[in-house]
Amino acid sequence: MDYKDYYKTLGVDKKATQDQIKKAYRKLARQYHPDVNPNNAEAEQKFKEANEANEVLGDPEKRQKYDQLGADYQRYQQGGGRPGGGNGGGFDWSQYSQGGGGAGGADPFGGADFSDFFGSMFGGMGGSGGGGNRPRAGQDYQAELELTLEDAYRGGPRTLTVNGKNLRLTIQPGVEDGQVIRLRDQGGPGRSGGPAGSLYITLHIRPDPRYARTGNDLTMDVPVALYTALLGGEQTVETLSGAVKINIKPETPNGTRLRLRGKGLPVYRQPDQFGDLYLRLSISLPQHLTEQEKTLFRQLAELRS
Structure with a gap:
């Protein structure tokens, strides 16, 4: 039977740490999970392969046994062996098999059995070194x-x-x-x-079109009418906790930032603490001016010149 390169399956180096192996497996599991890829046979197969690779490399005992097999199998290939024919093409599996060959036990994710390669080494889901009956945590x-x-x-x-x-x-x-x-x-x-x-x-x-988030703080663009910006006044702003009235000072410049304390997002697991909401004022110019309005603006321009 063909040798399975579990390191290649997970995309990690042979010197990878257990944390690196776990991280690589979780990434593949999320990518190819059946819930994310319904009715996708290719993704399902990759998901099963990742599970099998993690079952071996994620267990230090199985990994040690697998690494030893890899070295022996490589020497066998370099000696002219042809893996894949008959019972391993002449390769001696007896020193690695445990409790008989055949496909392994049921995939803990509910999929098909593990491969014959896995079964030939570990005799199902049992651990290596005679520890097949020791308690094992289930897959994440x-x-x-x-x-x-x-x-x-x-x-x-x-x-x-x-x-x-x-x-x-x-x-x-x-x-x-x-x-x-x-x-x-x-x-x-x-x-x-x-x-x-x-x-x-x-x-x-999901991104919210109204707010930009930075930690627990939020930033929001607020359009302000030209006349309100010039003369001052009140304006209502919708926040996540409800409507709030703000005061616009006379002659407020475009781009002015206002801070509403405690109107941002709550601090995680500290429900009594909140971030702030920053308002970025954007002056809106009037559109579709009437002739009378244009005349008044010309008069204002002359007064300011």
């Missing part, structure tokens, strides 16, 4: 959840469907785009009495 799952800026402001309950299971979670006010939430015991089932894996949910906050 990945999911994504899209929110609006109002959702990030108010928080609240949400329902997410992962692998056909409806999960209810509470979004804390002040979450940020790209933030990851972990739900314990909502991943794949554990093996041999081990705990279930975790579900990691990546939050994506």
